[in-house]
Amino acid sequence: MTITEVSKKYDISQDTLRYYERIGLIPAVNRRKNGIRDYTEESCGWIELAKCMRSAGIPIEALIEYCALTQQGDSTIGARKELLVEERRKLLEKMEDMQKTMDKLNYKIDRYEKAEVTGVLSWDK
Amino acid sequence: MTITEVSKKYDISQDTLRYYERIGLIPAVNRRKNGIRDYTEESCGWIELAKCMRSAGIPIEALIEYCALTQQGDSTIGARKELLVEERRKLLEKMEDMQKTMDKLNYKIDRYEKAEVTGVLSWDK
DNA sequence: TCTTGACTTGGAGTTCACTCCAGATGATAA
DNA sequence: TTATCATCTGGAGTGAACTCCAAGTCAAGA
Numbered sequence A, B: 001m002t003i004t005e006v007s008k009k010y011d012i013s014q015d016t017l018r019y020y021e022r023i024g025l026i027p028a029v030n031r032r033k034n035g036i037r038d039y040t041e042e043s044c045g046w047i048e049l050a051k052c053m054r055s056a057g058i059p060i061e062a063l064i065e066y067c068a069l070t071q072q073g074d075s076t077i078g079a080r081k082e083l084l085v086e087e088r089r090k091l092l093e094k095m096e097d098m099q100k101t102m103d104k105l106n107y108k109i110d111r112y113e114k115a116e117v118t119g120v121l122s123w124d125k
Numbered sequence C: 001t002c003t004t005g006a007c008t009t010g011g012a013g014t015t016c017a018c019t020c021c022a023g024a025t026g027a028t029a030a
Numbered sequence D: 001t002t003a004t005c006a007t008c009t010g011g012a013g014t015g016a017a018c019t020c021c022a023a024g025t026c027a028a029g030a
Helices: A003-010 A014-022 A041-055 A060-070 A073-117 B003-009 B014-022 B043-053 B060-071 B074-118
Strands: none
Touching: A003 A014, A003 A041, A014 A041, A014 B060, A041 A060, A041 B074, A060 A073, A073 B043, A073 B060, B003 B014, B014 B043, B043 B060, B060 B074
16 A cells, blocks of 8 residues: 555554654555555554554553564563553543543533523532 | 642642643632732632643643633623533543543453463464 | 742743655656 | 656654743741
């Protein structure tokens, strides 16, 4: 696949695709003789992973390390697992924060809805 | 309360507290004669709200607008509600993204755990 | 009285994650 | 053949959200 196709398929700009490769967030992509990128199915798998992880806010640094470990072969399986477990822990924490914020938003919206009916908005400790 | 106390209570740096006030993310804080901040219970409520919303990634711009609307009185109740509803919608979307990432992390960690037992890690389409 | 320490301001600096750009090259269509 | 278009590289620029700093004020303790 060309970079244009991959960019459309995953809705990631070409600049970002090149950037991810440059910083090692995904392994080097195959090239044709003339130097033009030719994404394999495996490359696409990495792109998809990157998009998924980044959309949840997993930091770029962690993903670079994960990618580097992967390229060092099976001896790093334990380290890779640890890395993912740690990111999962942080993600869970963030999800809990978000749930708290969601609860607060629901509470406030509910109060505003009642205020729209009664015309009264009491102070909110 | 002094800024030092508020900073400790909510675990937010003094610089950030001043910054939030400067950009209008919270209403102006009361001052003593000499210009030193004296946070009331209401100020603390705003700080708590700011911390909660920011921890979930609600953008600063939206919070500034919410704060501004609040200071314009009851005529903005509808607009404030709409703003919160919109931020809730975006937050829900983010939480769904995170859940997908969480699923993927669980799947991958599970595969690594099996690989640690069997010594085999098949490639992951 | 002198020094220490908390507080003030406005503005500059930092970090993260892109995003854009200039200049070059190579392929395609008229 | 000429013009247009996709792609390449390295490096500069951007926006969001802080974070730090210099220079000044003020109150309290030795």
